[in-house]
Amino acid sequence: MAVPYTALDQGRSAFTERRWSDALECLVSADKQGGLPPQDLELLASVSMLLGRNSQGLDYLGRAHDEYLTVGDADGGARCAAWLVMFLMDAGERALGSGWLARGRHLVEGLEGMNAGEGYLLIPAALGTLRSGDPQASHALFSRALQIGEALEDTDLKAMARLGVGTSRMALGHPEEGLRHLDEVMVSVTAGEVSPIPTGIIYCAVLGSCRLAQDVGRAQEWTSALERWCGERPDMVMFGAQCQAYRAELLILHGAWDQALEVAKSAEGRIRKGDPDATFGAWYQEAEVFRLRGRSEEAGRAYKVAAGTGFEPEPGVALLQLQEGKAAEAQARIRRAVAGADPANKRRLLPAVVEIELAAGDAAAARTAVEQLTQGLHAGSPPLELASAAQAEAAILLAEGEPAAALSTARRAWRLWYTLEAPFNAARSRVLAARACAALGDPDSAAMEFEAALEVFADLGAAPAVAQVQVLSRAGSGDDSLLTTRELEVLGLISSGQSNKSIARQLFLSEKTVARHVSNILAKLGVPSRAAATSYAFGHHLIP
Known part of the structure; x- marks a missing residue:
């Protein structure tokens, strides 16, 4: 006689086939019929989270923790405690998260030898240390977690720990080494070896690291992979908004500002369905489009929402202040942001530092920022970094009265931006080239460069940039x-x-x-x- 195919069997099968809504329905039904063993409660918690039902997921994860302890599996209970810590901390419930972390540590203290629970508990502890500004201590904790994961052949733990090792190395100012670790993590992720929630976390964290490293090529590759992964799971809410936020940033770079705005708003819609992790990225990118188009009030409101997540919306707010003629305020703000930034975030801020310091009249501070920006760059560095550095160098050379060197550097920056298909930044390099031509006594070439830049800015709807070019061009041409x-x-x-x-x-x-x-x-x-x-x-x- 064949064994009946139960709701639990159907739920497990649906989970394996990535049919999250079906998995949730069947697992909930099985739970009502007679309860679930702890490993299936963990499965139910994962499905709930993936569908944006975070509160429900936390409840199931807490039950899984209790059930593991009931059957005498302290290691499984500690693992559930670790995931609860990560989710609660991410939701801003730090006190409750701290309590679960303490409970998990008590559980593993009584275990002999190496155990996975200890490794999982190291992940939120390392994340907290990294966010508090101590990447060195964080790196040590992630490395210990990786050692445990490798010894126990725990694929999820290995992936999360190696992600942390790579991220902390980047925060310590070693981007190339950090990215190598992240690439290794992505091999296991794209091969389908890692569970869904760690997979989504890794995708989003790797994309964030690519952004910090200004590695557009990697960012585009992994964004496309994340889009495919999300597309294969159409009912998934968790992680979908992060995917959209990263897409919006790339679209802004490539000049597709209308589409970027649509994508950012789509991400905001997903956030309302239960994906709060992307709140900052979605609202920040929306604010960036508004700022670039001169819609200051809308930009300010969007930056304010982004700031409500606890992350500083820089350099966007400082650049908005500069655009509004508040150079001194922008200077104070960007200096404060740089002072509190880790090495990776500091590099991301430096191009704005150069622009703001020059506008505020402090060429010496701008020169220092350019030197920091160009330090360690070589022919194999990410093109975005090379382009940003060349553009900043051209600007400071103009300020220092070296128009011939500025012209050569501006044209190099333009070629790099053009290769990256970044029209707005390429046009900004042409403005620098026009200013250099004018200083060299070549008004015809200056007019040509100004007009080329102006056409791009007008097509993009970049009203502030249009106005700036008009002011600059009038000084030399009278037109x-x-x-x-x-x-x-x-x-x-x-x-x-x-x-x-x-x-x-x-x-x-x-x-x-x-x-x-x-x-x-x-x-x-x-x-x-x-x-x-x-x-x-x-x-x-x-x-x-």
Whole structure:
């Protein structure tokens, strides 16, 4: 007689097949029918977390801990305690997390020899040490956890511990070594050797480390892998928002700002469904798009939400202050951020330090930041780091009165940004090149560089950058608008009150092309409407 296929069997099978909603339904049903053994309660806790039911997941994890102790498995109980600590600390419930950490430690104290529970408990302890600013002590704890994981052949523990080793090495200022550890972790993750929750944690942490190391190539590779992993689990809530937040950051770099805004808002929607870990990233990236487009009030509100997570939204807020003309406040803020940053985060802040210090008039401080930014770079360094360093170097050379060297360096920065398909930053390098050309007495080349940069900024809707170029270009050319011949022609027709459809018919263009010309004209003139553009045109004698 065949053994009936029970709800528990169905739940285990659904979990293996990544059908999280089915797994939850079946495991809950099995639990109601007669309770679950501790390992299946752990499974149920994982499914609940993956579906964004965090409170429910914590309850099941607590029950699993109790059941392990009931059957005399202190090691399993300590492992559950360790996961509870990690989840509670992440949710900001530090006192409760600390209590579970103490309970877990008491459990492993009574065990003889090496045990997995001890290794798992080292992970939250090491994370707390890392977050408190002691990467050296954190590295020692992660290394001990890795030693235990390798000795016991515990795949999840090994992966989490090696992730910590790599992250702590990066925090200690050894990015290449740290990334090698992370690449090794990702081999086991992509091979499907690691459980779902550690897998998601590792994906997101590795992407965060790639961001700190400014390694765009790795970030793109692992973001695509994370998207595939999330896509294969369509009902999963946990980790989906982190995936979207990282995508938004890459989209901003590549100039797809409208799409980045949509993706960031999508991440915020997932956060509301139970994925709080991505709150900072989603709101910070949304704020970045608003800042770059000159929507200061919206940027400020989004940065404020990001700051509510406990992470400092820098350098975004400092750059927003600079954009608003508050150079002294921006300088004080970025200096405070750098003073409290670990080596990896400090490198990420340095390009903004250079920009802000120069705007505040402290060229010596900017030069110091450039030297820190370029220290240790070589031909094999991540292109993003090389591009950022070259751009910063060009800016300081201009400030120091070395336009020829600045021009060469700005053009090198432009080539690097162009290779990275980063249009906004590439255009900023062209602005530096234009300023250098003007200082070298070559106004025609300066005008060409300014116009090329202006076209990119206008296409992106980067109003503050457009305004800056207008100010810089007027100083050398006396041209108030830098409008192209076609744009002046369109402006004349706008000023006569004609619609886009009428203009398109007269100039033998598509309405879409006319709409783009109109958008560029408004951005270049720094005005909000067609009526304002008409007023500006007559006031500045741009049309007869």
